[in-house]
Amino acid sequence: MTEKVKPPSLLIEKARIFARDHVVPQAEVWELDRAMAEMTLRKAVAAGFGGLLVAEKFKGSGASFSDTARVLETIAAGDLGFAFSLVVHNNLAASLSKDDAQRALHLERMLSGEKIGAFCLTEPDVGTDAAAISTRARRDGNGWVLNGAKAWVTNAARADIFCVYAQTDDAGGAAGIASFLVPRGTPGLTIESAYTLLGAHAMGTSGIVLKDVHVSEDMLFLPPGRGFKGAMAGIDLARVLLSAMCCGILGDALDKALGYAAGRQAFGQSTLAFQGLQWQLAEVATNLEAAKLLTYRAAALLDEGLSGTIAAAHAKKFSTRAAMGGVAACMQAMGAEGLRTKRPLSRHLAAAKVAEYLDGTTEVQNIVIARSLVREYSR
Ligand SMILES: Cc1cc2nc3c(=O)[nH]c(=O)nc-3n(C[C@H](O)[C@H](O)[C@H](O)COP(=O)(O)OP(=O)(O)OC[C@H]3O[C@@H](n4cnc5c(N)ncnc54)[C@H](O)[C@@H]3O)c2cc1C
Numbered sequence: 001m002t003e004k005v006k007p008p009s010l011l012i013e014k015a016r017i018f019a020r021d022h023v024v025p026q027a028e029v030w031e032l033d034r035a036m037a038e039m040t041l042r043k044a045v046a047a048g049f050g051g052l053l054v055a056e057k058f059k060g061s062g063a064s065f066s067d068t069a070r071v072l073e074t075i076a077a078g079d080l081g082f083a084f085s086l087v088v089h090n091n092l093a094a095s096l097s098k099d100d101a102q103r104a105l106h107l108e109r110m111l112s113g114e115k116i117g118a119f120c121l122t123e124p125d126v127g128t129d130a131a132a133i134s135t136r137a138r139r140d141g142n143g144w145v146l147n148g149a150k151a152w153v154t155n156a157a158r159a160d161i162f163c164v165y166a167q168t169d170d171a172g173g174a175a176g177i178a179s180f181l182v183p184r185g186t187p188g189l190t191i192e193s194a195y196t197l198l199g200a201h202a203m204g205t206s207g208i209v210l211k212d213v214h215v216s217e218d219m220l221f222l223p224p225g226r227g228f229k230g231a232m233a234g235i236d237l238a239r240v241l242l243s244a245m246c247c248g249i250l251g252d253a254l255d256k257a258l259g260y261a262a263g264r265q266a267f268g269q270s271t272l273a274f275q276g277l278q279w280q281l282a283e284v285a286t287n288l289e290a291a292k293l294l295t296y297r298a299a300a301l302l303d304e305g306l307s308g309t310i311a312a313a314h315a316k317k318f319s320t321r322a323a324m325g326g327v328a329a330c331m332q333a334m335g336a337e338g339l340r341t342k343r344p345l346s347r348h349l350a351a352a353k354v355a356e357y358l359d360g361t362t363e364v365q366n367i368v369i370a371r372s373l374v375r376e377y378s379r
Contacts (some may be wrong), residue, residue, distance in 0.1 A: 011067055015074040018047060023078030027202070030079065031347050034196060035202025037082045038116075038158040044086055045113035049075070053094035058103060059111055060093070063318075065237055066299040067115075069244035073295075076248030079344075080351035081200030083245050086357065088154045091234055093165055095221075102221060106181070118159035120150040121231050127152075128364060131228060135210065137166035144220060146180060146213040151375035157204030160184050164210065165231055168224045175333075177227035179318060181219045199350020218251065221260040225246045236298075236308045238359040239316035243295040246319035246355055249348040250288050250326045256343060257281060257330035264335070277333050284329050287322040294318050310372050316367035325354035338365030 022040050040368050044050065052068045054060020063071065068090075076083035093110045096102040109115040126132050135148025146166055153162070162182045169176025182189055192207040222230040258281060261272040271277055298311035328351045331338035338345045356362050 007085055007200060009067055010061055011061065012070045012074055015049065015071040016324055018044060018049065018269060019078035019212055020076045023075060027079035027344065027347060028341055030202040031199060032341060034201040036287065037085065037202040040082065040334055041085050041116060042113035045089060045111065049086060050089055050113060051093050051111045052090050054097040058097045058107060060097065060376045061305060064297060065240065065302040069240055069295060069299045072241050072368060073244040073248040076090055076245035077252040078172060079202055079203035079347065080245050080249050085155050085203050087241055088119050096228065100219065103277065105218065106288045114154055115160040118153050118155040119152050120162050120164045122150065122152045123153045124149055124207065128361065130231065131137045133165060133167055133177065135164065135166040137168045137178060137180060140214065146210045146215065149207060149209045151207045152205055154205050155193065156191055156205045156206040162208065163221060165227055174228040178220060178224045179217050179222040179227045179230060181221050182213060182215055186213055194229065198353060199347055200354045214347050227366040235359060237302055238341050239312040240295060240298045240302065242355055243291065243319035244317035246323035246352060247288060247295055248346055249351055250291065250323045251325040253330035253345050253348050254281060254284050254288060256345060257333040260334045260337065261348065263343040280333055282331050284326040287326055289322045291319040291322045310369060313365040315369040317362050323355065
């Protein structure tokens with residue numbers, strides 16, 4: 001009996017077509033050229049994928065979290081780095097859309113693809129312990145002056161608007177953190193050369209330096225007291241989306257391995273006829289199924305307005321691991337051919353490793369999960 005499959009929503013089908021026509025054909029080039037996927041990113045935004053989480057009344061897609069996860073799973077199957085670039089832009093567009101003044105100033109151009117956003121929290125000396133950032137913001141007349149350095153800024157290579165988190169209080173701490181919008185070209189803002197990494201170069205990741213950068217009061221986005229909370233506000237969703245993206249690359253790797261093995265002959269038969277290889281891929285399929293279920297469940301909890309913190313941590317941890325091990329297993333099933341860059345598997349493997357750091361490392365997910373276990377047993 002064949003399983004009944006629910007037809008994908010129009011948005012997900014549109015994402016599949018966009019990935020097929022614009023992401024898949026370019027992905028190897030972005031990686032080999034170590035180039036940010038700027039034009040395709042602007043095209044994706046203009047096609048309606050830049051305001052997935054922006055309400056329809058503000059001209060966004062108003063998509064549910066579940067549909068957003070499926071859209072990103074679909075696009076990541078083409079290139080995870082590209083999908084993450086899009087997520088960073090989407091997150092900023094969604095937060096700006098909730099603020100009347102910022103919405104009026106920036107949203108239209110962020111939804112048209114004219115302005116690409118970047119999120120700048122991490123610093124050269126501060127990653128996981130984000131409340132310890134040292135970039136400083138000081139009041140200056142009717143504006144602010146920013147000094148410091150940010151590291152690992154996705155989209156930095158081509159972004160037009162940088163959302164910079166900075167400490168306003170000499171005493172430090174989360175309560176003093178505020179966020180500021182700094183347009184590209186602002187005097188004192190330097191964008192460093194894009195990092196050369198294991199993979200995911202489509203993200204155009206680099207450091208930025210802020211030296212006496214003056215911004216007017218209307219560029220203060222989240223004031224002290226709200227900045228750090230704002231940075232952490234979407235973290236559960238961000239983890240669900242990364243989990244979905246890992247499902248995307250794992251599904252594509254499995255598909256490619258099955259297709260290749262079906263046509264590859266050894267010892268007088270297709271390599272897919274060997275039970276050893278079938279079982280290797282069956283393990284991948286089971287992990288993919290589990291990763292999808294964890295992801296969709298966490299997304300559904302968020303859609304219902306319930307806490308998705310633990311579910312998102314489980315999903316992100318499981319899916320990144322499943323992708324790391326599973327993509328490697330799929331490469332193995334393809335023999336040496338799996339290593340070639342014209343096949344997407346080496347790109348997916350590098351992306352899976354990168355995903356282990358994004359939006360909280362695997363260790364951070366364990367902190368979240370362990371805290372909930374300990375809390376339950378210390379009552
Ligand atoms: C390609 C890429 C793009 C990125 N894009 C962005 C971006 O757009 N904006 C942004 O702000 N950041 C971005 N990041 C940064 C990312 O969020 C950080 O890498 C991440 O938060 C981890 O920080 P870190 O790399 O400095 O590791 P560190 O904080 O230095 O940690 C080092 C190791 O120690 C572990 N560790 C730390 N604390 C604990 C603890 N309490 N218990 C157990 N283990 C612990 C970590 O898990 C890790 O394994 C990006 C990173 C990458 C790789």
